[in-house]
Amino acid sequence: MYHNPVMLKECIDGLAIDPAGTYVDLTFGGGGHSRAILSRLSTGRLIAFDQDADAVSNAPDDPRFTLINQNFRYLVNFLRLYKAVPVDGILADLGISSYQIDQAERGxxxxxxxxxxxxxxxxxxxxxxxxxxxxxxxxxxxxxxHYGELPNAYRIAMRIADARGAGEIVTTTQLKDVLQPLAERGRENKFFARVFQALRIEVNAELDVLKEMLIQTTKVLKPGGRLVVLTYHSLEDRPVKNFMKTGNFEGIENKDFFGNLIAPFRPVNRKPIVAGEEELAANNRARSAKLRVAERSNDE
Known part of the structure; x- marks a missing residue:
């Protein structure tokens, strides 16, 4: 079972969908966002990306829809291949799906x-x-x-180094057993979630891929087109926020002679959109989610 999309209505509203437009869902997953976008289209088209082969089985049978089984770091190449440039809107939900979490063998x-x-x-x-x-x-x-934001990173690394001296650490349970003495009592789940988050980001080069994708959106979005991104932790949210505001990941503002900000996007909302109480009660995944929406500028 794939997860229910977080802030589905807010995401779709953020795209400001033109029924005849071309849209991109960068994180197809269970297809919840894609189906909602398709329901708003008439003659428009939707291109979706997902590098997970399991997502292919969820693809809707719709002539307006194309699923690309690739990492979204190849955004520009594939949109050009499918003659889909420029596009009217891009959506990225950066959360890991419940389906992937529930596939035990994926770790x-x-x-x-x-x-x-x-x-x-x-x-x-x-x-x-x-x-x-x-x-x-x-x-x-x-x-x-850096990726787990764990203050005891040194002690974690040293315990792993000591333990693997006695033999390879192969399973999730072995790793948890090695690190259990470092987990604060009552907060074990949070500790291990951060350990596994750090490993997942490293294995999938998630932050590098995110930055590559954001830069590419400037090449494919038409002026006035919308970029909608859902993040789940500060490591993702910070580069998205800075890029939407300034066009770079450091948040450095470049201004013209008259003091106007020069940037490829204009944030639609000054602050991130967060889930309402009703959704929080029904979907725990929404608790850490931040939704940011930006519009492609005309001046770059």
């Missing part, structure tokens, strides 16, 4: 014992098992500090 969930994998695309090379067993302690410190 996404701390609830199941499975081999350390964490690949979104199971054809790609690097796995979490390789990261845990082959990375130096300095590299492990880096990913747990």
């Amino acid at each position: 996404f969930s701390t609830r199941f014992d499975a081999e350390l994998d964490l690949r979104m695309d199971r054809k790609s090379g690097l796995t979490a098992r390789q990261v845990i067993n082959q990375y130096t302690t300095d590299e492990l410190i880096r990913i747990f500090r």
Whole structure:
């Protein structure tokens, strides 16, 4: 079962859909957002991306719809291939789906014992098992500090290094057993969620891929077109926020002679949109979600 899309109405409203327009769903998953977009289209078309082969089985049989089984870092290439440039709107829901979490063998969930994998695309090379067993302690410190935002990253890395000296760490349960003494009592779930988040970001190069995609949106969105992005943690939200506001990931403002901001996008909402109380009560995944919407400028 794929998850119910977070803030579905807000996402669709953010796209400001033209029934004859061309739209892109960068994270097809279970197809919830895509079906909602298709319901608003008449003669328009929708191109969707998903690197997970399991998502293909959810593709709707609709002549207006094309699913590309690839990472969205190849956005420009495939939109050109399918003669879909320029587009009227792009949507990206950066959350991991409930379906992927519930597939025990994928290693996404701390609830199941499975081999350390964490690949979104199971054809790609690097796995979490390789990261845990082959990375130096300095590299492990880096990913747990920066991608897990874990203050005890050094101690985590040292425990892993010590443990693998006695043999390879192969499964999610083995890794949890190694790190259990470092988990604060009563907050174990949060601790392990951050450990696995750090590994998942490293394995899938998620932040690099996100930045590559954002830069490419400027090449394919028509002036006035909308970029709608749902993020679930600050590591994703920060580059999205900065890029939408300034056109770069550092948030550095470039202004013209008259003091006007020069940027490829104009944020539609000053603050991120968050889920309402009703949705929060029904869908725990919405708790950390932030939705940002920006409009392609005319001046770049």
